[in-house]
Amino acid sequence: MTIRTIQTGWTLVSSGVPDRNTHRWKYAYTGLFQRRSKRIMVPVKCYYMKVNGHSVLIDAGWSKEVVKHPMRHLGFGLWFASEPVMKQGESAKEQLAGMPIDAILMTHLDCDHVSGLLDFTGIDIYTSVEEIDFAARKKMRYGQLVKGFDFQAFDFKDDQHAPFAKSCDVFGDGSVTAYLTPTHSAGSVIYRVTDADGFALVVGDNGYMKDSWSKGILPGPLYNAENMRQCLKWINEQSQQPDCLGVYCAHERD
Template sequence: MTNKIKIHVLHTGLVKVDKALPLHEDYRNPLAYTGLFRSQKNQILLPVSSYLIEHPKGLILVDTGWNELVRKSQWAELGLQVQINKAYLPAGWSVREQLERLGFQDTDIKYLLLSHLHSDHASGLPLVKNAQNILVSEEEWQAAQRDKLRYIAKMWRGVDVQTFKFSDTQLGPAHKSFDLFGDGSVQMILTPGHSRGLSATLVTGSDGRSVLLASDTGYAQKSIRQRMTPGIAVDRKWASMSVSWVNQMSHRQDVIETIVNHDPDMAPKVIELPYE
């Protein structure tokens, strides 16, 4: 490790969805995002992103993308969810393959942080199950135990998932965050709406500049600019407040990049921040 924080933006799969899912407010039909009874011409292909953070205090992975099993059978991995989102994982794209390409194994990961437990973020968990600490918010874990429609529990079966507690702070729309190292360099911020315990990740260098990994608060830069909530939301009011907060953050001078998980215009790259 060096005296820098290196954020690797990785594409760990692709997902095909109805175009109403990322751009919900563009459609009057409230169920358009499901793609049911809509033509294939409305389907679009979006990246599924994960983030590998080389931090002086330990290697961090945020989200896992698709399991390699989707290459054999989407139905076996996703069940009925294939009606809404279809998974694709090109050769070399899995989180395991990308870690190996960068010279790492899952045992090197000190913290695996899950923004939430929807399938495109948690499907790859078995590929990195030997990470030293696998963390998700208490709110998200509890929601996943109750909701069998939006979550697929077998994705974390046999994986030692632990929960973290948010503290009351001034960060985020709900004023709740979790400081991973206690130094402000990596903070998980509660941004509910798309899911109960959705977390954005704020990575901050010693010079005060930050990168906001906004997960699924929005699906593209258009979502952030126009405060458009995603099609899937358990609470539309909170989803609106969360994307509005991300919009505000994106206008701050100290936030040098705001990245959402499924942005079709975001190419894999590396962002560096100083750490002293």
């Protein structure tokens, strides 16, 4: 397999986003009542991979729209909580110009993952039905962005080896497995990409960065804290398997 990191700029957020223990207030990650100068820059990444003949993009990062009209594109609430910082040419679509993409697989539908979908047309986009329902209900969190897309939902099966007992073999050949993880959001998904050399995990915001899963640091936005703790522990265990080729987080600094 090959995995290419596509960094679509940055987002300026409260330090409570990657680490909820930096503040006492539960909703500190929204950035409300905090000085802008105290915010931190977090990279916004998606991953382009080729495995067993499939070309796949996992998440879509920021759209090229954020370069010109960030507030109009995101709406004030989302713009305020996670301000995009990106230069022209840094969107996934621009960085992947001319590359084949068979499918786009979403780890979840937060704005810094969904925004870039606007730049792509004619490609099937997959997520969980749990995430589609959650995004339809949580309008403050997801805003208007998610409305324009026709998402395909995974058909999850019972799987005792999955972290939350549900998985889907995306292409039916064992190369990409989607695991349902009700952690950061109700329908978050982790992808396990497998070939003869071993496996890699693309974990989205189940771990903003390596410290999240290696040290068990909880992020700010959480759907279920106990599930997140369990999931970070599971990722850490997987990372220690001899055939684990890597763990790819959406906001890893390295």
